[in-house]
Amino acid sequence: MSLAPRSSRPTSMPIKAAGSVPTGVRTLKRPPTLGGMSSVAAGLLVATVIKLAAVLPRQWRPWIFGALAFIGVGVMRWPLLWVMAALAPWAIFATWKYE
Numbered sequence: 001m002s003l004a005p006r007s008s009r010p011t012s013m014p015i016k017a018a019g020s021v022p023t024g025v026r027t028l029k030r031p032p033t034l035g036g037m038s039s040v041a042a043g044l045l046v047a048t049v050i051k052l053a054a055v056l057p058r059q060w061r062p063w064i065f066g067a068l069a070f071i072g073v074g075v076m077r078w079p080l081l082w083v084m085a086a087l088a089p090w091a092i093f094a095t096w097k098y099e
Contacts, residue, residue: 061098065091 056062065087072083 061091061094065094 069083069087072078072087073080
């Protein structure tokens with residue numbers, strides 16, 4: 001009985017570079033019916049932003065907070081809950097000070 005740890009792969013098998021797919025292995029593909037759903041969601045989001053922008057008063061403050069939220073969630077990939085928890089008090093304070 002050997003005290004050496006057992007390996008899950010045989011030692012005679014060559015090691016390939018990371019990221020290479022062995023021949024004969026199938027890769028998972030996205031179903032064709034869901035292929036355009038992200039484009040549809042992005043289009044609906046842009047349409048909603050355009051509708052809301054037409055109704056908002058012409059001030060720079062909402063655009064600043066919207067841009068900060070986009071940078072936090074979209075660019076920095078921070079969780080939406082944390083971004084909103086950080087920005088909401090500042091937005092309320094800025095609106096209260098303005099009025």
